[in-house]
Amino acid sequence: MAIQKTSESVYMGMCLEMGTPQQVASRRDIRDIAEMLMYSEMLNRRFTVMLSGSDREGFRLSGSDLDYMRWPNNHRVIWDFSQVQFYNTQEHALILCDSSDSPPGFTLLWLPLEGASTTVMSACVRMNGMLYISSSKYREVTCSIFFSDSTPHGPCSSGSHGGVECDHALCFISDFWPPSASSWIDRCQSWPPPHVVNDIIRNGCHFVAIGHKLGNHTDNEWRISFSQAEYKLVYSMNHTQFLTYGLLKLFLKEIINKRLRDGDKLLCSYHMKTAVFWAIQQNALPYWHPKNILVAFWVCFKLLLKWVYEGNCPNFFIPENNMFLNNIYGEAQRTLFTQLYTLYEKGISLLLHSPSINSYIINVLCNPRLTICTVEHTLISEVELDTDIFNEISINDSIGSVDLRICRNYLHAVEESIGLPLTQYHNVMLRKLTATVLQRTAFMLHNLYTNTGSNKQLYIVDKMACHMLKIAARFGCVSDMLYIAMYYYKTFRYRDALSVIDITKVKLAQPYLMYGSHVDRERYTEAVGGQSLSTKMRQAVAQDIKxxxxxxxxxxxxxxxxxxxxxxxxxxxxxxxxxxxxxxxxxxxxxxxxxxxxxxxxxxxxxxxxxxxxxxxxxxxxxxxxxxxxxxxxxxxxxxxxxxxxxxxxxxxxxxxxxxxxxxxxxxx
Missing domain, CATH: 1.25.40 (Serine Threonine Protein Phosphatase 5, Tetratricopeptide repeat)
Known part of the structure; x- marks a missing residue:
């Protein structure tokens, strides 16, 4: 009974640390719909960018890096020549995998046909008379795309902005599932569910620019990346499984790797995620429930301990790929095993060394009669949830570099998405993005016709721009009124602008207004509590102007x-x-x-x-x-x-x- 109560207390503590089911769902939905629109096929963009890592999975951990993957849309990787039939080689440069001389999980990328971009060609090397894309050369060629002062970090270019560290991995995509990972499909009997398996296979995989340290072609090989599959697997977890993964991340950061320099850290978050994946799929625990989150943690920890003892951490998709081969062997392996076994001997009390989680254990130990309520939505208030949601919307309210054609296609993509089964989080993000597109379109139209249009054209464009900005103000938040004022100022209608400013000033002065994390909770609840997110955004939320x-x-x-x-x-x-x-x-x-x-x-x-x-x-x-x-x-x-x-x-x-x-x-x- 004591371990059950402690588990429940830790579960609720982890909800506060990592997010309740509603918070995690909103983070994922908001990012998903933003990316879906940003890279809709209608927009015909040259590149696709995907957020990956912890943030994409639904965590919001302080000090955590933001991980992005970017790939060219006019290049595709295929596994054999029979797949050429699915592409128009005038539109896609095809790259063929050659895994014959590479360790499991790695491959060489061969260019059998012409048509690759100048950037790709500049990263090629010739081997046995054929052109291969060198991973090390590709990193060199592309390292400064995101940051002028970037530093290499594995396959990524790393840099920081606004105090946030970002890793950008330039990669390639394949629409086909790797033959070397076909055994994974056969293993998916109990988890993940069939629709998730099919979705993962349908979306293929990526290739990131880093070779195996012990391979024959370290500088030229590419690692097969399953980042997209992984976040879909994390999405399919129940909340106890998700929080077990989060607990392992805290265990790694606050206990195992505490006080270690980056170069001395042998275990990483990816190993923790892999342990959870294997534990779920192998039914190591019959039920994943708040009452046994500590048991779940212990199962994963023991699996990790076993891997370190054996010196073999099998990749979840390609088990033949031992992810310890590069650095966990010999003396380093023995030292790590001793460290982990010492922690193992402490039992579950080892978590008392985690500052983020120890109070939730101590609460139960000091008060064994404590009653724990595991109803997650009672943990945080409606206002706290809304603050989280609107901050996520603000972060993801970006449509990149656009022209009028892209804006038009963007609105068509929004129209198409209306028929999809959307959540409330999808809907409110759609509204905000629509407002942003309309604002961008209005100012572009004005700039385009100011110096070139006739008076009649200018009149029509002006009417259209004003109409768009007014619709955007109804779709967006309180501060979106300022785009109307900016437009009036730009078109020398100073009194009209001041009228809009007067209205906006009153709205921004309302005592219930939410701006970032600044909000009067009681007044906000009185004013808009229980209403839809769209209504709240329109009446009670202000955001930074971009x-x-x-x-x-x-x-x-x-x-x-x-x-x-x-x-x-x-x-x-x-x-x-x-x-x-x-x-x-x-x-x-x-x-x-x-x-x-x-x-x-x-x-x-x-x-x-x-x-x-x-x-x-x-x-x-x-x-x-x-x-x-x-x-x-x-x-x-x-x-x-x-x-x-x-x-x-x-x-x-x-x-x-x-x-x-x-x-x-x-x-x-």
């Missing part, structure tokens, strides 16, 4: 957008109130100088005194910059200099430092 650097929305911010672009950053992120006061100041200068000064005073008070509630810490760079721009316009050059210097001293999230330094030079003080 200005794509390929479109100039406000002429006064052109240098900042150009600077951001030069530093390979696609968007300016601006806090909604900062933008509101800037627009109020800029518009009022033409119609009401007293109001302009009042708006500048409000902006100055906000930027100088906000404690992270209305201006996120990482957006202080652009907030000080905007204050400086407004002060410079009024002729207060000393105040502008101070603001620009403050901007330079902040986290360079928006990559506007080049513009800031130029503005300081232009002051001529």
């Amino acid at each position: 200005l794509p650097n390929e479109i100039f929305h406000i002429n006064e911010l052109m240098p900042e957008q150009q600077s951001s672009t030069q530093n390979s950053w696609p968007l300016l992120y601006i806090p909604p109130l900062v933008l509101l006061y800037m627009l109020e100041f800029l518009c009022s200068r033409h119609v009401d100088t007293l109001r302009a000064q009042s708006a500048l005073d409000d902006l100055q008070a906000l930027v100088h005194h906000d404690q992270g509630e209305l201006i996120h810490v990482h957006l202080r760079d652009i907030s000080w910059e905007i204050l400086g721009i407004c002060q410079q316009i009024t002729g207060n050059l000393q105040a502008a200099l101070y603001s620009y210097q403050q901007s330079l001293g902040q986290d360079p999230f928006n990559e506007i430092q080049t513009a800031t330094r130029q503005r300081i030079q232009d002051l001529h003080l």
Whole structure:
């Protein structure tokens, strides 16, 4: 009974640490629908980018890297020549696998036909008179695509932005399941369910640019990657299985690898995931339930211990691929086994060494009569869940670089998706993305026809743009009203812009407004509690304004957008109130100088005194910059200099430092 209560307490603790079923489901659905639209076949993009790793699986762990995979859509890997028939070789460059001389799970990639891109050709080597794509050369050629100062990390290019570490793996895709993984299909009798198996097989696999350290062609081989299959497997877990995986990740980070340098860490999160996969498929536990999460953890830990003892960690898809072969052998293997066996001898009390989980064990040990409720939705409030959901929506509210054709096709893709079986999380993300597409389209139309169109064309385009922005405001959140104000300012309708600003200012001042994690929970619940997510977003949520650097929305911010672009950053992120006061100041200068000064005073008070509630810490760079721009316009050059210097001293999230330094030079003080 004690172990059952402890398990239940740990389960609830893990829900708080890793997410309740609703939180995890919302994270997955929001990302899935965003990616589905971003890379719809209708858009005909050159590349597809897929979030993988822990974030894609539904975890939100502090300090965790973001893992992305990117592959060209006009290249396909095939396993034998019979598969050529499925492709138009004018549209796809075909790459043939040659696994004859590679360890299990690895392959050489041969180019038997012409048509590969210049980038791919520059990474080729000749072996036995044939062209092969070298994984090491491909990493070299593509390493600076995402970060100018990237560092190699396995098959990835690593870099950071806004304090978040990102790994980008450039890879290739095959639409076909690897023959070497055919035994996996036969093993799937009890788990995963048939529809998941079919979905995984139908989506094939990827190839990442890293060879086997002990192979014959280390610099040229590619590893077969099952990242897409893996996140689908994690999706198919029940919540106890998911949290067991999370518990193993904490065990690895806070106990096994504690105080170890990166180069000394032999076990990784992938080994933990593999242990959970095998434990589920081999029915090592008849029931995965909150009452036995500690038993589940122990089963996986023992499996891991066995693998270390034997020096063999079988890949879940290709068991012949021993994932310990590279680094867990000899003295390192013996040392690791001793460490793990010492922990094993402690029994389940070893988890007391995990700061994230020990309190949930101690609570039961100190109070054996404690009653544990395992109803997950009682753990967090509606407001906490909504905060999580709207933050996820804000993170995923991006449509990349687009033109009018892509915007049109994007809206067609949205229309097509309406007939799909969508969850509430899919629906609200769709609405926000639709608003973003409409906003982008409106400004592109205006920019396209301003200098080329006739008066009649300009009139029609203007009506269309205004209509789109008003629809976007109904689909999006409260702060999306500011796009209408920006458009009116751009088209010299200052009084119309101020009318929209007045309405928006009232909405942004509502005591129940949610902005990031800042919200008055009681008032939010009173105002919109129990209503649909779409209603909540439209009436009670504000988010940062994102200005794509390929479109100039406000002429006064052109240098900042150009600077951001030069530093390979696609968007300016601006806090909604900062933008509101800037627009109020800029518009009022033409119609009401007293109001302009009042708006500048409000902006100055906000930027100088906000404690992270209305201006996120990482957006202080652009907030000080905007204050400086407004002060410079009024002729207060000393105040502008101070603001620009403050901007330079902040986290360079928006990559506007080049513009800031130029503005300081232009002051001529």
